[in-house]
Each structure stands twice: as C-alpha cells, then as structure tokens.
Amino acid sequence: MPRFPIYDLHSHTLASDGMLTPAQLVARAVEMRVSVLAITDHDTTAGLEEAHQAIIQQALPLRLVNGVEISTVWENFDIHIVGLGIDPQSPAMIALLADQAGRRQIRAEEIARRLEKHQIPDALAGAKAFAGDAGITRAHFARYLVEIGKAPNMAQVFKKYLAKGKTGYVPPQWCTISDAVEAIHLAGGQAVLAHPARYDLSPKWLRRLIIDFKQAGGEAIEVAQCQQAPDERTQLARYAEEYQLLASQGSDFHFPCAWLELGRRLSLPDKVIPVWQDWFK
Template sequence: MLRHLSADAGAVLTDPTPLNPWPVYDLHSHTRASDGLLTPEELVLRAVGHRVGVLAITDHDTVDGIPSAREAIARHQLPLQLIAGVEISSLWENHEIHIVGLGVATEHPELTAFLKEQTDRRQARAELIAERLEKAHIPGSLAGAMALAEGGAITRGHFARFLIAQGKADNMAQVFKNYLARGKTGYAPPQWCTIKQAIDAIHHSGGRAVLAHPGRYGLSAKWLKRLIAHFSEEGGDAMEVAQCQQAPNERTQLARYAQDYQLAASQGSDFHQPCPWIELGKKLWLPGGVEAVWLRFPEIAQV
C-alpha cells in the first residue's frame, strides 16, 4: 500500500474515462510453474470464464508454464490471446523489486541463461530459509516447500503454505508477519539481480519491461518516485497502474507517476489462486490520460 501520498493524492488526470474496457487485459498471473495453485490449463480456462480476452502468464523467474498454456488454448479452442511473460525478482536499495517482462521469446538463449542464474539464486535462498527455520525447531521445511512447488520455482509462498500446514499460522499474511518477513525467524535476504540486469534480459529476448505492483513495496511517495525514476532511467518501458485491490486514490496516483516518467501503463491481477478479493480480470481498467502498454507496444502480443 502506498504511504505518505497526501501531497499528491488530489491529483486529477485530464480524462478519468477508463481505457479499453473490452477485451479485458490481465497482464500479471501465476501458475504452478512458480507459486500459483492452478496448472497453466486451469488458469487459461478460468481466465476465459472471467471474460479475460488477453492474458499474460508471468511466473517468478521462469517461463515453464507458457508451452502448456499455449497447448491448452489450442486444444480447447479458447477465445484467449496469450502473452508470454515472466516476473523477475531484482534488488534495489535493499528492497526486493519485481520486474514483469511482457512478450518475451521464451526460448531465447540469453533469457534462458539469465533465468537459470535466477533459479540458482532462488534455490540458495530457499536453503538458507530452511536452515534458519531448522534452527527455530521447525524441521523439514525445504522438503515441504519443494513438494508444494512440484518441480516449479520455489518461493517464500511455498514455505508459507508449508508453515500453515504445520499449524504455525492460520493464513498467508500471518505466516509472513511472524516467520518470513524481514527480521523474522525464517527471513533470508535476497541476492537477486539488479533492475538494469532484469530490464536488459527482457529486452534482449524481445520483451518489454514493466515495474510490477509499485504500491506494494511499502515505500513513501518520495522513495517510490526515486524507484520509478531509476526504473525509467535504466530503460524500463511501463509500470503497473491498475490491480484488483488498491488503496483509495492509488490508481490515480500511479497513473500520474506513469505520465510524469513517460512510462506506459499496465494492469494485472497478480492472480495466484482463487479467492474473493483477487480474481482474474477483476476491476482492471486504466484511468484516462495514460497510454496502455498494449497500445504503445503492440508487438508484445505477437510472440
């Protein structure tokens, strides 16, 4: 959630009319290839059921879910356009920042090599998390997380689900607060790539780089603007403006920042699993006055 935005909260865009209400674009979603609960086939079927017309699958540091999704769309003859994507974890000023790549060539050798490095970093972090939980008398967490990942990229979400199953917490928010957040028992500092390295990997594979969910990093308005400026200076192309759940005025404020830093605007549910408040295509629209990423970069849907 954005904090300390009072100075800019009253900003009004020149045209409040939402852009392109149909088809619905959802450009941020996850499958079992990372920490989503649905298979790629289940995800694309659900997207169509929720009237999504264009879907990007953006698993964490992997594109392994894309081929299965494409096959399912063809086999079921779904009226759904799939954008090949990825969500790359990066590090900036000691904050973990996520960069979404849209329209990437999934078999590009540079992207493949880069994602292998990210996978190695992710595995090393998982082992460190498990080691710290073991010292806190919570054994078996690495094996448990790996079993939940089912061969996909291991994330803190898998550790959270393991801890819930062990009765250590009742829900994801509680388990992160008590075990996996910075300074807690099972926290391990990430060793991700830089924002520039993430952007370069996306660009080399023919994609466009999008700053993911800017309002979720717990940054003040001052620091958030520094992040967006840095992202733009390093060659970033767009930023997410619209999500299912946002604080009052957040969408308008993020749209203003997109304008200020000449970035295109994106939207996405960041869907991981069925739940009442985050759903594929739900409440996804862009305020007027911004340029949608699919309009500025129509090639992202042609890979």
C-alpha cells in the same frame, strides 16, 4: 477480439507460486471474460508452452502474452520487473533465469536452515512438496507452515516467520533492475515495474525507484490492480504521465479467492497510454 477487451497482464501458475496449472489458468481466464492474458511466473517461463497448447486444443477465445516476473534487488528492496511479449527461447533470458533459479535454491536452503534452528524441522522438504517442479518460494514455505499448524493462514506465517526481520527471512540476492530490463529487451519484450505501491516506499523513494527503472530502459508501470488503496490508481497514473511511461494492469492472480480474481476491476485511467497500444496492429 471483443469491443471492450479485458487485459490481465500479471498472473501466476504452478510453474512458480500459483495454485492452478497453466491449462487451468487459461480456462479460468476465459470464464472470467479475460480477452488478453499474460502469464508472468516468478523467474520462469516453464508454464507458457502448456498454456499455449491448452488454448489451441480447446479453441479458447483468449490471446496469451508470453511473460515473466523477474525478482531484482534495488537499494535492499525486493523489486519485481514484469517482462511482456518475450521470446522464452532467448539465450539472454534463459541464462538470466538459470542464474535466478540458482539464487532461489540457495535462499530456500538458508530459510530452511534458519527455521530448523527455531525447532521447525523438515521445512525444505515440506516446501518442496508444495513447489513440485517449480522453484521454491517463501509462499511454499508458508503453505507448509500452515499445514503443520504454525499459523492459521499464510498472512500470519509471513508476519511471524518470513517477513523482513523475522526468524526465517533471508535477504534476497537477485539480479539488478538493469540486468532484468536488459534480458527482457534482448528477448524482444517490454519491461514493466510491477505493483509499485506494494514496496512500502515513501513518495520520495518511490520516485527514486521509478527514475532508476526508467533510466535502466523500463517502458511501463503497473497502474491498475484488483486491490488498491483509495486514489492509488490515480496516483500511479500521474507517475506514468510524469515519467512518460506506458501503463499496464494485472490481477497478480495466484489462486481463486473472493478478493483477487482474474480480470476483476482492471481498467486504466483515461490519460495514460496502455502498454498494449501497438500489440495487435
């Protein structure tokens, strides 16, 4: 382990809505000088085995943490809970992710139905072509709509078609935060509140979310990310201290781009306790 290792504990592969294979992701992590990487695909652990095999076969200087990012619903908000250090063979985790896959498929079919009503046919097949064997996400629909010329980029697709209140938006029916945290714990992992500042919550509502997460047994919140508003990292660190939560960090990497990269600008403020403090003792 390097003297000053870089931890990136939030990343995605083709197993969900990322654009790199698990083998490509771990190779890129090494290129970016990441020392410890967690693969946290949305509601699936399907990419973990390939990633572990790639590290062994290529003798990569990288520690891989088994992870997952579980979609939940809290007060009508789509909230993500990352599980770190999980056993992907845990019966509780397998059962929860199977339920999530069913919910995801039902949602995808309804998104496609709504888009078709607005003269966008074949959206389900188009999204499936991008998803491959992975569960279909809104990002896959967005890529399809860009491909057929409905918008110049994915951000515009979400703004026009897939964001809350738009034509193709379907309210999620995910599990609860408590369900997610329980499955993570039964799988031997730690539960982390992912990117808390991205939910467009007022300070009062964000505190409510953190309190409910803590009461459900959550251990940590993501404090550091590649892209953050001024003072966001400092404020999240204050929440970690105030609510006695560990601190995590991660790029939320999906694909190579100029503004979001594995390991980039990831460091924790001095006063917080890292989620990995006891991992390698």
